[in-house]
Amino acid sequence: LQGYNAQKASFRTTINVKQVGHAILHLDQYNEDYLITFPPLHIEGLITGSPYVELNTNSYIIGSNGFASRIDYSGKGWVSGSKNSLHATVYPHGKEKEKSAILYTADGSWTDSFVIKDAKKQTVDTYNAKREPKTPLQVAPIPDQDPLESRRAWQKVADAIQKGDMNATSTEKSIIEEQQRALRKKEAAEKREWERRFFRRADSHPVFEKLLKEVPGGSLEKDQTNGIWVFDADKAKDAKSPFCPLSVELKDGWPRS
Known part of the structure; x- marks a missing residue:
């Protein structure tokens, strides 16, 4: 899968x-x-x-x-x-x-x-579903995760949602989004692209495109995902934290103004 x-x-x-x-x-x-x-x-x-x-x-x-x-x-x-x-x-x-x-x-x-x-x-x-055995999630404690792993990166957003605090949810979400926008601008100015750790961009996806014909109004929507992505097993087997220089910069959390 x-x-x-x-x-x-x-x-x-x-x-x-x-x-x-x-x-x-x-x-x-x-x-x-x-x-x-x-x-x-x-x-x-x-x-x-x-x-x-x-x-x-x-x-x-x-x-x-x-x-x-x-x-x-x-x-x-x-x-x-x-x-x-x-x-x-x-x-x-x-x-x-x-x-x-x-x-x-x-x-x-x-x-x-x-x-x-x-x-x-x-x-x-x-x-x-209630009678079926559930496979327990095996994830490292949040403090031990790489700063870019989802649970750690979005921890404050998740905490705010759990508390039902919509203002805090929006604020914490915006902090991450603004930092990401700033990184994209910096990359564009330096004429480089963020290196994906687990995926590679593909020109097409023949299996998807063939089966998609059976989905009414279906679309690859690659413009909304910045391309077509395929899991790269070779990249994944060599991945270890810190995944990139940004992981080191974010060890204390996302910068706050």
Whole structure:
């Protein structure tokens, strides 16, 4: 599994996040590829002090084996609905809108349980997320992380979100963004580009472009991710902290004016 994404966030009474990018899953056993798109999301429960993620609209899983799945997300409204609900369908390529072509459906909650049925509406399987063993995250304590690792770099933003402090969230987010903008200007003036540690830029992505044809209105949106990116295993195996000179400069945190 490899992929990349960028987020475009807006702050109002809640936090809305548009995710740009994709993931590609390759199954060696069957020599199959699956394109996975990312749904937009928003943060509910900020006013009540119990924030949680709610996915919006839909996402797609497109297989090179000729089958695809569309997953629609909905949440709990003021009057009706359930938190983290989903409705998914599996169908042959090109037949998303043909009800008679639907092979399987899934209904329920992606954080609780959902039921999978075949074309005859017979239950063929169930999945209960709460009963499944969870693989624990294995990450270094934040003080031991490189300053550019996500959890450490965005720690103050995450803390502010957990507290429901939108002013602090916006302030801490702006500090990082302004520093990054300043770095981009400096690089442009010096006619150089930031060296990625784990990815390399590619001119095209044939697997993605082939499967994307099954996503209505789908786009690579490379202008929003500054190019097409592919994981570079050779770079990754040699990576160790500090990852770059900037990591050393940021050992005490992002500069504050």
